[in-house]
Amino acid sequence: MDEEYDVIVLGTGLKECILSGILSVNGLKVLHMDRNDYYGGESTSLNLNQLWKRFRGDDKPPENLGSSKEYNIDMIPKFMMANGALVRVLIHTNVTKYLNFKAVDGSFVYNKGKIHKVPATDVEALKSPLMGLFEKRRARKFFIYVQDYDENDPKSHEKMDLRKVTAKEVISKYGLDDNTVDFIGHALAMYTDDKYLDKPALDFIKKMKLYAESLARFQGGSPYIYPLYGLGELPQAFARLSAVYGGTYMLNKPECKVEFDENGKAFGVTSEGETAKCKKVVCDPSYLPDKVGTVGKVARAICIMSHPIPNTSDSHSVQVILPQKQLGRKSDMYLFCCSYSHNVAPKGKYIAFVTTEAETDNPEMELKPGIELLGQVDEIFFDAYDRYEPANKQDDDNCFISTSYDATTHFESTVEDVIAMYSRITGKNLDLTVDLSAASAADEE
Template sequence: MSDDDELPTNYDVIVYGTGMTESIVAAACSRIGKKVLHFDSDDFYGGIWASFNLEALLKIAEDDQEDENYNDIGLYNITSQWYIKKAVPKPPVIETPDEEKTDTNPSVTKTESDSPKNILPEDDIRDEIHYDHVKHRTLWTQDSVRKEYRRFNLDLVPKLLFARGELVDLLITSNIARYAEFRCVNRVLTWLNGMLEPVPCSRADVFATKHVSVVEKRMLMKLLTSLMEYGEKESLEIPDIENKTFLEYLKSKKLTSNLIHYVLYAIAGGTESMSCSAGIKKCKMFLTSLGKYGNTPFLWSMYGCGELPQCFCRLCAVYGGVYCLKRELQGIEMMEDCPKSCRGIRLKSEGKYLKCEYLVMSINKIPVTFYTGEVSEVGISRAIFITNKSILESEKEPLTLLQFPPLEGKKYPVTIIELGPSTFSCPKGLYVLHMTCKETENAKADLIEYAEKLLNLEEIDSVFSEQPKNSSHKKPQVIWSMFFNMKDTSKQEVKMPSPNVFVCTGPDTELDFDNAVQQAKKIFSNISNGVFLPRAPDPDEIVFDGEDAAVGPIFEKDYKKSSESDSHSNLDGEESAVTDLDSSGEKEPLIKSSSSNVSEDSIKNNINENDSKSSKEEDASLKEVGNDVDNMEGVENDMNKMSVQDESSSLEKVVDDITKNDIEHVDKDISETRSNDNIVEK
């Protein structure tokens, strides 16, 4: 029996493709109780949104060179190159006469370091002699890099998350953030006057930078403040904003060319043709995201962006979604009585028929005949570089965003993201550099000039992970590179044969994931009127409280707080100040950065402002109860010191009676609490 025979045949929603948008839709449908089948023709999750190890990318490049018309994930114009040799060349062995082979000085012993296996090329020997104190350097060759192939997580579509962007909000409100880890981008750079310059992102950075004069600092702060308040005050409305470019608006503010460069290219990430409304929107997103998790507005997904589609797939599976890989779609079945409505699909392997009410497909999985109008010719140029050091060295390992303005003769700017080993994108001692821009010719022609500005592209024998300070190569040495193009299908118009079939477009050149989230919300609204990805409880928040309890799980935090409330009321005769959660039992987790990391533990350990306020009130109440207990102990001590024997004996009797009753009452409460704990454990 094949695996297809074991699949159920009836579903509410079938999703074909495991890209970002498709995975969000599948998770949202499964979360509200719909029966979902999520399958893909690939043997991995994510499609073109996935992260690959080094060997996988090398195989993609090799397959493309063998057959230019064959590519599973839609890449073309692929060129990959090694800039170091496969192995360290061995020094030549020079034969010596027999008389010279005899050791004339028996007092000199041959050490292990003199053996041929430890001899390096002449340049490397010189480096080892003068920089022997650098013990952690690694000599990289093709063989040594390929041995570490599993430590690479290389993205075909590298993107950042705005701290207040739509994807971060969705990860928090749905509690899917617990499946992922993030790291803050700790610096933003720009290319100005032929060199790399840091971009002042916050008020402190603006006043600390030496690249902006005092007058420019005041002008910049005034501009940023007005951009933040745009749309909130009528006095800040810009006349004829739709017909004006953002560059014209900046010039009308009488900014210097230095400040215009920072705002237009580094903060807005735009071009001279960017519209004024788009530039203001980008600046507001940049400024509102500042300071939420770090000194920049951006987050990076640890282990690569390919982790994010898998996070939504996990939630879909938790709520009953069925997953199948390596399954291709043979055709779409239409209803006989209603030819324009889809009733199911047929798999290619066994021709099995599966019924569904709705079908969601990736644009890479549909026939080209479904496209309306002309096929989009807009493409994306990409490049991946593996280097031996950062483009701009710093004391701490950098995670860098560089918005490179267009060079002379170029039309579009280039977005550059540099990742170090702490992001688990590469082994220790190496860096990964991603370049992205809109396609004009091909990837290599579009990006090679930018690479030459930042990197050394010469072919050498081998390279250390850390070059000597007096090395002639000041730029990072490229170890391996890959140039490729992909289609930008984000604006492609598609006409499907049925109103209950929806198409998810591919990635665009934008820096964030907002387009994918917006598209997923739109598709979900056509499928259901339910809540889009409501918060999923953590496993430790769900407690089933016996057969006689109310139907449905309760939150453990509610249970604990109610137990504490009963305990305080019984012991002290006062109502506890501990407040329960709201009726829905849902709390908004906060992602908070610690040492530039945003992890699952930090989400769980942070609570919202209401819980913080409630905790403070609880502490104050418990403190008052403690003071009352101390006062009672003082009164009891005073009574024990009374000199009248009769009064003393009567008081002792009263105290004994009260103590005895309290002990019985407490024992009863303890036994009830233990029985409740046993129920919880069961």
């Protein structure tokens, strides 16, 4: 403990583990500590007995649910875009050798009271029951424009500079109606609100292209992949990576108190009477509660079922996005379902989550529209947690704090936070230019 490190990372949540892995690969000396005796922090995965203990105290799970150890239930469930930034991080760091992935079966959107497959190409737009005949034609033209768009080829720009023209202006050029814009913005481009409409359109078009490219990558029913045995495998894989590059890991370290000098700058971490010195501290909000502010609350229902979510083509793994306008809310709602096909439950069992940003004092009622789409549920657990964001000035105190996980069931915002933190910690941009066609990030079964 009496050594000096470039960075001490506190907490083994997914963001912290990705950062310690990348920082180690890039030559920094890293010490990684956690007050818990397990990996994953807030983003851990639980077996059935652990789930019962957490939510039901001393009760034992009923025997008809099967073996406890066959369950891997993520507390922060998220799928990954097959062509997205997290997959690029996995390939860039070679973490793929520690993990096996499988494509997710379905990607759906809730519209006018029904669940529909998300159309992502001009061909799918023409088949989609989401739109009437004339709207399909307009949508098809828009999808062709997006597919053909190339930042470096002015011929594909349709005389629009997407760094200046807003998303709303691009959409209005194709005359798309509000319902179409709703599913395109929230289920394809993955925005969590409608602020993107008034911003330059380039990011919006890139996000739509990412969805289509991810979908094409495995020719599956969705653009997502997910690790076998659940997300609990990810923090451990990055921990192994960090160790390979000289990172030091210490679990079950009580307190982990960050030490500050007279100028308010962090210079080390004390645990069990010993202080390890460092230049910078990276942590989740729970380690420095006086340097973060509350920015919201996530409400979640965790459901164990004996069938797939109805109206999702019997998908064993699926994401359904319920855009805010469809529910008369300010926030989208997300359904996430996984099953024995990804080794997170015994054969015949499905784990479904309904998640949203809480907007009232009664989050259980808020989740009702999503829960009603699940059909018969064997067991249901409700969870809620506050979301925190750093409120400190990193240059003043050398503390780099991650934001809490949001309600989304995909990793896009998580990785954006990690990449931004990496840049702030190192002063460099993370180069994620990897040849995705040459590197396979998934073990297709």
